[in-house]
Amino acid sequence: MTVNSSTSPGEGLAPTRERRSQAQRRQRTRRSLLDAALAQMDAGESFDAVSLRGVARAAGVVPTAFYRHFASMNELGLALVDESFRTLRAMLREPRDGGPEPEPVIRRSVEILVAHVRAHRQHFAFVARARSSGNTLLRRAIRDEIRLFASELATDLARFPLLRDWSTEDLQMLAGLLVNTMIATAEAILDAPTTDAGAALPDGDRAPASAPEAEIARLAEKQLRLTMLAVPQWRSAG
Amino acid sequence: MTVNSSTSPGEGLAPTRERRSQAQRRQRTRRSLLDAALAQMDAGESFDAVSLRGVARAAGVVPTAFYRHFASMNELGLALVDESFRTLRAMLREPRDGGPEPEPVIRRSVEILVAHVRAHRQHFAFVARARSSGNTLLRRAIRDEIRLFASELATDLARFPLLRDWSTEDLQMLAGLLVNTMIATAEAILDAPTTDAGAALPDGDRAPASAPEAEIARLAEKQLRLTMLAVPQWRSAG
DNA sequence: TGTACATCAGTGAACGCGCGTTCACTGATGTAC
């Protein structure tokens, strides 16, 4: 029943030398299981409509092999939460360069968000779907990660001159508002008709952002711009 | 297989006179089925973890009786979408009275929202959960209803002096932003620890809004206030 | 009011299916000497 992940591989006296192929095989299967779950959720299933047997089948492995990697679907779900938020966090770090003036920052942020949703569609779809589907544990894990994500954004925001004097609480409040917009934007992109035609084009500057997607990005930009317009007014009127 | 809802009851020559008790019984069972589904989702299940048999069981009825009322769980889900958004729409109409000055309007709106989530918790929980769980059809239905809801809010917003000159598109944009905040707030309340102790107190002005709930309301108020602060700035800077 | 018939909400047995989980196993990879 238990795949004991805390005490098993390469611990203590046994060195991890020379176990090449077997470890690789293990790693490949594990990835296949995760990918199978992601694919099924990207196809529209909610997390608890994804079955252990279905995942194993899609991964090309017998159901019992699943247990060599995860004790339950729940554990696989938590692994996907980890993985997905590593992706999202990378997104936050991306705009570290770029001027401090508000206008290009907003435009650039939306571009980064849209590009990330395109590039890591399955991770976003997983989070969006699992965020409110089934399983309290998983939901709570995602909610906590989103909260943490907002806190990191708040820290980043503190660097902007206009926000330097804001209280931590107010920064969190603003970050929450911005994260809400980001989530809604990501969900809108995921829901939009997939215009993947020509997505595999090698030519970089031809990237054909679909019409609805461009529309969503335009809306998000407006909303973020509106929100930031309030910033200089806050203390005086608040 | 089909419960034909478009051509059956009381149509044509047959008058709906004198069929009292039987119709009442039917209505009661239908309600029990809907309530059973709502209760299971309120308890944390995602929509497609709610089974036809489970709903029938909780409604105190044999599984096959379900088909006398709905052709499938899907149809029941759509009925719940209808019902839930009738509730939400009623919330929009509530603040029709109250001064046009922005400050009390915001406070009052948050109060109304919080009170509605408390009073119609199951409808909110259903929408929050079904919004991204399972079934594309249901998800799309809810997304469309939310869009409609935002449009109605946009129409209401147009009445405010400060917004009288805004384009329809910009009003929709603002309404979308406000709706995002409302959704996040409702979800936060649903996720907060339920402090239902003393909820049945007859004394009206004692209503013990739980501490986390009050916190959430305070945050929502701040976010809405910040958003509205941007309004006078929009055209000049936009 | 009384009788004969129609309607129809809910019953109960039965079906085939995919599920999660168990168990003893196989056989390739890795290790010790």
Add this chain to the structure above:
DNA sequence: TGTACATCAGTGAACGCGCGTTCACTGATGTAC
């Protein structure tokens, strides 16, 4: 390098269970005359 043994990722049969859906039914309620 060669042999004997250990590890362990993946196998395959088997289980009991709850599911959605079918079917012919029952019996109370409602209607016509």
